[in-house]
Amino acid sequence: MKKIGIIGGGQLGKMMILDGKRLDTQFAILDPTLHCPAHSIADSHVVAEFDDVGAILKMAADVDVVTYEFEHISVEALRKLEAQGYKVYPSAETLSRIQNKLVQKQWLAKHDIRVPDFCAVEGLEDVKKAGEIYGYPYMLKTCTGGYDGKGNALVESEEKASEAYEALGGGRLPLMAERLIDFDKEVSILACRSENGEMAVFPVAENVHKNSILDETTVPAKISDASAAEAMQVARDCLKAFDACGMLCIELFVTKEGHILVNELAPRPHNSGHYTIEGCYTSQYENHVRAILGLPLGNPDLIRPTAMKNIIGARNGIAEVSGLEEAYRLPNVKVHIYGKEQVKTGRKMGHITATGETLEEALAAVRAAHEAIGI
Numbered sequence: 001m002k003k004i005g006i007i008g009g010g011q012l013g014k015m016m017i018l019d020g021k022r023l024d025t026q027f028a029i030l031d032p033t034l035h036c037p038a039h040s041i042a043d044s045h046v047v048a049e050f051d052d053v054g055a056i057l058k059m060a061a062d063v064d065v066v067t068y069e070f071e072h073i074s075v076e077a078l079r080k081l082e083a084q085g086y087k088v089y090p091s092a093e094t095l096s097r098i099q100n101k102l103v104q105k106q107w108l109a110k111h112d113i114r115v116p117d118f119c120a121v122e123g124l125e126d127v128k129k130a131g132e133i134y135g136y137p138y139m140l141k142t143c144t145g146g147y148d149g150k151g152n153a154l155v156e157s158e159e160k161a162s163e164a165y166e167a168l169g170g171g172r173l174p175l176m177a178e179r180l181i182d183f184d185k186e187v188s189i190l191a192c193r194s195e196n197g198e199m200a201v202f203p204v205a206e207n208v209h210k211n212s213i214l215d216e217t218t219v220p221a222k223i224s225d226a227s228a229a230e231a232m233q234v235a236r237d238c239l240k241a242f243d244a245c246g247m248l249c250i251e252l253f254v255t256k257e258g259h260i261l262v263n264e265l266a267p268r269p270h271n272s273g274h275y276t277i278e279g280c281y282t283s284q285y286e287n288h289v290r291a292i293l294g295l296p297l298g299n300p301d302l303i304r305p306t307a308m309k310n311i312i313g314a315r316n317g318i319a320e321v322s323g324l325e326e327a328y329r330l331p332n333v334k335v336h337i338y339g340k341e342q343v344k345t346g347r348k349m350g351h352i353t354a355t356g357e358t359l360e361e362a363l364a365a366v367r368a369a370h371e372a373i374g375i
Contacts, residue, residue, distance in 0.1 A: 005063035009036035012069035130177035183253035191235035279306030307362035311350035326372035
């Protein structure tokens with residue numbers, strides 16, 4: 001029996017465990033929150049902070065392979081694990097090239113993978129200089145730690161450059177500037193590579209964000225065959241460029257001309273890949289487990305049109321779920337509640353998936369279920 005250690009016990013880790021258990025795999029997690037989403041189904045739980053190297057080593061001592069469900073963790077801790085002979089997937093080297101967004105973009109550009117124009121920012125003068133180069137508005141980003149729009153600031157004019165700079169730490173954090181893309185669509189693609197080098201690429205998913213948080217994902221994306229083929233090739237190129245093992249999510253812009261630009265990468269299963277649980281022959285979570293255990297990868301193809309909608313917290317307080325009975329009267333709807341004890345505004349509390357004969361049918365079902373569900 002194999003045992004996997006997961007750094008992080010959130011919803012992504014929980015869904016990884018749910019799929020991995022069918023393979024009779026055991027799981028240990030490390031997470032500072034005792035009653036985190038994955039706690040109730042993990043075989044063991046080390047309660048510790050994500051930068052606690054000693055605790056990470058303690059968890060690793062009892063597993064066959066270590067993985068992680070988010071990228072804001074210590075690369076040095078992963079390197080120490082590897083130096084002691086532990087298997088870590090994705091590797092510390094892969095994470096080191098993705099964790100810092102500036103390094104990530106530089107690595108992509110080095111491998112001739114198209115990205116928006118970007119540059120490093122050392123101070124307020126550089127913020128103003130970026131405006132001269134890219135025009136206004138443009139994006140100012142923290143190089144590390146950002147997610148769901150956190151760590152991003154839109155620089156609307158030279159007069160507001162100082163305000164954006166201060167909003168992102170005023171120089172206390174490493175920053176980068178990026179040309180704002182007038183894109184046609186935001187899409188993402190999930191790709192997986194096993195330790196044996198086998199690859200599986202999922203369909204292109206179309207994403208809609210609200211307040212910089214993913215709201216809805218629909219698959220297949222309504223883009224041209226040429227754009228879809230380009231996105232699939234970009235996914236394979238990214239797997240090779242970063243020598244990734246396990247799941248890799250590539251967030252992409254489709255330009256008005258139909259070309260593909262890479263926005264950001266995540267070396268793990270991803271929110272925009274939740275649809276794969278009901279929508280594909282093999283989910284992103286199962287393929288991640290297969291990949292890091294060296295098993296053959298499963299078929300990533302779409303079974304039929306699928307839509308996913310996130311359940312986002314709209315207030316702060318104790319989490320209580322209502323409306324499940326009404327939601328489940330809708331055919332082909334699946335509700336996933338993550339089990340977080342506290343609701344917070346903007347926090348992902350669950351998601352809803354539906355399949356249909358058409359994309360419109362699937363989307364109507366998840367929207368109707370979303371109206372019924374309250375947390």
